[in-house]
Amino acid sequence: xxxxxxxxxxxxxxxxxxxxxxxxxxxxxxxxxxxxxxxxxxxxxxxxxxxxxxxxxxxxxxxxxxxxxxxxxxxxxxxxxxxxxxxxxxxxxxxxxxxxxxxxxxxxxxxxxxxxxxxxxxxxxxxxxxx
Amino acid sequence: xxxxxxxxxxxxxxxxxxxxxxxxxxxxxxxxxxxxxxxxxxxxxxxxxxxxxxxxxxxxxxxxxxxxxxxxxxxxxxxx
Numbered sequence: 001x002x003x004x005x006x007x008x009x010x011x012x013x014x015x016x017x018x019x020x021x022x023x024x025x026x027x028x029x030x031x032x033x034x035x036x037x038x039x040x041x042x043x044x045x046x047x048x049x050x051x052x053x054x055x056x057x058x059x060x061x062x063x064x065x066x067x068x069x070x071x072x073x074x075x076x077x078x079x080x081x082x083x084x085x086x087x088x089x090x091x092x093x094x095x096x097x098x099x100x101x102x103x104x105x106x107x108x109x110x111x112x113x114x115x116x117x118x119x120x121x122x123x124x125x126x127x128x129x130x131x
Numbered sequence: 132x133x134x135x136x137x138x139x140x141x142x143x144x145x146x147x148x149x150x151x152x153x154x155x156x157x158x159x160x161x162x163x164x165x166x167x168x169x170x171x172x173x174x175x176x177x178x179x180x181x182x183x184x185x186x187x188x189x190x191x192x193x194x195x196x197x198x199x200x201x202x203x204x205x206x207x208x209x210x211x
Contacts, residue, residue, distance in 0.1 A: 014157040070156040071175045072163055130163040 017068040025061035029116055032058055036109060072130060080122030087118045133192040136165045139183045154178045 032054040039047035069077060091114060099105045140150055147165070151158045156175065163169035164179075171179065180187040 013152065014155065015159070018157070070160050071172050072160040072169050073157060075169070127159075130159060130168050 014068065014070045014073065018065065018073055021061060021065040021068050025058055025065060028054055028058035028061055033109070033113060040107070040109070076123060076126045076130065079126045080119050083122035083126070084115050084118035088115045132170045133167065133194050134164060135190055135192070136161070136179070139185070139190065143183070150179070150182065153182045 032051055035047055035051040035054060038044060039051055066074060066077065088111065092111060095103075095106065136150070140147070145153075147161045148158045151161045154161075154175065155178070160169070160171075164171050176187055176191055180190045183190060
């Protein structure tokens with residue numbers, strides 16, 4: 001039997017730790033989007049505080065993803081983040097240009113949702129490269 | 132970079148999962164290194180070499196022809 005590794009002394013494999021961290025992030029991000037949407041749609045100001053707290057939790061979960069990731073998982077994450085940021089930049093520039101010629105501007109919340117969606121897409125695409 | 136991971140694993144009858152558990156990485160990482168799709172960072176390369184009880188150069192073989200940069204002294208001179 002292999003000896004217990006140094007990086008994860010509690011015995012949980014990096015795969016499992018990463019899956020848990022990703023799940024934690026997505027659940028918190030989803031709750032944040034839902035609460036923010038309720039607050040914006042029905043103008044319930046009191047809901048912005050829990051939304052902000054959940055957003056902080058999601059940010060902490062994102063940090064957790066990088067802390068639990070091994071070398072290759074970090075590498076994939078950096079590539080996915082770069083892909084998401086550059087893509088979001090181009091999409092937001094395109095929307096800005098469309099707005100200049102009279103199109104209706106989507107909500108600012110859309111930017112964060114787009115960023116997370118593109119990051120997730122990047123994770124899938126770049127993971128496939130190393131399989 | 133070429134590696135002797137597959138050979139060294141076979142000698143010890145370790146699976147990729149066994150090696151991954153020993154060095155604290157995912158099995159996918161071991162597979163990517165073994166297939167030459169990913170070059171590990173130095174700390175991980177040392178961990179892998181130590182898991183086999185070998186030096187880093189006994190496990191990882193640097194190949195000039197597959198590297199992007201190469202050694203400056205070995206580059207062809209152009210012009211002048």
